[in-house]
Amino acid sequence: MQPTSAPDYRPLIRQAFAEMEKVVVGQRALVSRLLIGVFTGGHILLEGVPGLAKTLTVSTLAQVLHLHFQRVQFTPDLLPSDLVGTMIYNQNQSVFEVKKGPIFANLVLADEINRSPAKVQSALLEAMQEGQVTIGETTYILDRPFLVLATQNPVEQEGTYPLPEAQVDRFMLKVHVDYLKKADELEVMRRMANLGFKGDVQAVLTKEDIFGIRDQINQVTISDTLEKYLIELVFATRRPADYDLPEFAQAVQFGASPRASIALHRAARAVAYLDGRDYVLPEDIKDVAQDVLNHRILMTYEAEADGVKTQDLIEGILRKVPIS
Incomplete structure (x- = not known):
């Protein structure tokens, strides 16, 4: 597929799928969509009822890709500063210092994003579109790669807010996560019934590999x-x-x-x-x-x-x- 001088990342990608399957059962299509987002720099919105391993899948992906991961639980009382960060006063030095929020990561899991009002959701817009955030009067460039992988519950559920159209449009993909097949759910039950189950995975891709894969996708x-x-x-x-x-x-x-x-x-x-x-x-x-x-x-x-x-x-x- 690629010229002989170019690295062949396909064995690593296959290994990444294999590592994910150590923890996540029956969601190969979902994992494929997440990798598409990572490899193209596109944010992804995952929708499904609770209990379908959306959060587990994203956190496991961060381990496999060896990326800095942060999870933010969106709640009705979440503030924009809880996400982006804020200025705090250092009494010892009599100066204001920046306390960076969880947005400063490679993979940011916005868990149940539609359980917070629009003001908090809009705090993501600059980061998602520009790859930067502003705290006070200073703009900070976010580390690359940077992706928001958000989960949301169906809007019919109590305590949810519809996302603003401008924000929804910035998600490259919206993936509907459905219930597992019977055989897959049986395997999940057997694994999780074992209280000692850890599902350790190995990191198989690096940031440099991800950028190399992006270059090859561009070809x-x-x-x-x-x-x-x-x-x-x-x-x-x-x-x-x-x-x-x-x-x-x-x-x-x-x-x-x-x-x-x-x-x-x-x-x-x-x-x-x-x-x-x-x-x-x-x-x-x-x-x-x-x-x-x-x-x-x-x-x-x-x-x-x-x-x-x-x-x-x-x-x-x-x-x-x-x-x-």
């Missing part, structure tokens, strides 16, 4: 035809009636933003890379279309009341939009 080619197909998919979310989807014509309030086109392009190349190819296939785009688009489409109130889901629209778009 994955995507044809002009597939780039135009990708754009048609995004435009179809804005005007579905123009793409032979009249049943959704009145259902969409806002379609996917231009960030969706960028994210779909990056994610498709990452999928191809993880599959051992240096070129993108249509299946790579379709594979990540749901996760890239589902949180960027805002349905009308009437459509939501009628049970129309963004997943149905995206499935219709993938069926109707041709590759030409």
